[in-house]
Amino acid sequence: AQSVTQPDIHITVSEGASLELRCNYSYGATPYLFWYVQSPGQGLQLLLKYFSGDTLVQGIKGFEAEFKRSQSSFNLRKPSVHWSDAAEYFCAVGGDKLSFGAGTTVTVRA
Amino acid sequence: DAGVTQSPTHLIKTRGQQVTLRCSPISGHKSVSWYQQVLGQGPQFIFQYYEKEERGRGNFPDRFSARQFPNYSSELNVNALLLGDSALYLCASSLSPYEQYFGPGTRLTVT
Numbered sequence: 001a002q003s004v005t006q007p008d009i010h011i012t013v014s015e016g017a018s019l020e021l022r023c024n025y026s027y028g029a030t031p032y033l034f035w036y037v038q039s040p041g042q043g044l045q046l047l048l049k050y051f052s053g054d055t056l057v058q059g060i061k062g063f064e065a066e067f068k069r070s071q072s073s074f075n076l077r078k079p080s081v082h083w084s085d086a087a088e089y090f091c092a093v094g095g096d097k098l099s100f101g102a103g104t105t106v107t108v109r110a
Numbered sequence: 111d112a113g114v115t116q117s118p119t120h121l122i123k124t125r126g127q128q129v130t131l132r133c134s135p136i137s138g139h140k141s142v143s144w145y146q147q148v149l150g151q152g153p154q155f156i157f158q159y160y161e162k163e164e165r166g167r168g169n170f171p172d173r174f175s176a177r178q179f180p181n182y183s184s185e186l187n188v189n190a191l192l193l194g195d196s197a198l199y200l201c202a203s204s205l206s207p208y209e210q211y212f213g214p215g216t217r218l219t220v221t
Contacts, residue, residue, distance in 0.1 A: 046209070
């Protein structure tokens with residue numbers, strides 16, 4: 001069975017500071033991994049994805065994520081957050097059928 | 111290019127009623143998936159359709175059904191609505207098997 005755990009329910013970060021969101025997954029084979037962002041009242045926007053190859057993947061809006069097979073992790077990072085990064089972030093695993101974590105809410109303080 | 115569109119944006123139904131939600135995929139995408147997102151949780155997979163055939167079904171009761179039309183648009187039907195069906199229903203379309211693009215969702219409130 002495939003599943004995702006996002007250990008942090010809520011993270012508060014100052015504008016300009018770095019951000020790291022944790023994601024741990026369970027999957028029977030080579031995982032397809034995704035990060036999505038959801039602004040209030042909106043659908044999900046794909047930030048980045050990992051299928052294979054280089055374990056450090058670059059996404060939109062300055063985000064990157066690193067796949068670590070030994071730790072079953074796919075953590076999302078951004079070196080310097082902007083106020084517009086305040087949103088909910090979801091990690092997902094799977095192919096045709098995506099399994100999502102419960103999400104991490106990011107608050108950005110001035 | 112237009113993204114995934116869903117209609118209606120919001121709707122309110124009474125327990126026991128039936129509801130139909132609609133989704134139009136990105137042009138050229140042949141696969142459509144449906145997800146339910148209850149407030150405060152991540153989306154849960156309901157169905158996937160590809161070329162009008164059901165390819166996958168999540169752990170949802172038979173009150174939930176869906177179909178895909180020749181133009182690849184899709185409908186999700188929910189019968190005998192329960193309070194617990196209140197959620198944001200998301201539709202996603204994909205070209206390749208493993209990259210899904212989501213619409214803005216339909217907010218369903220059951221009273």
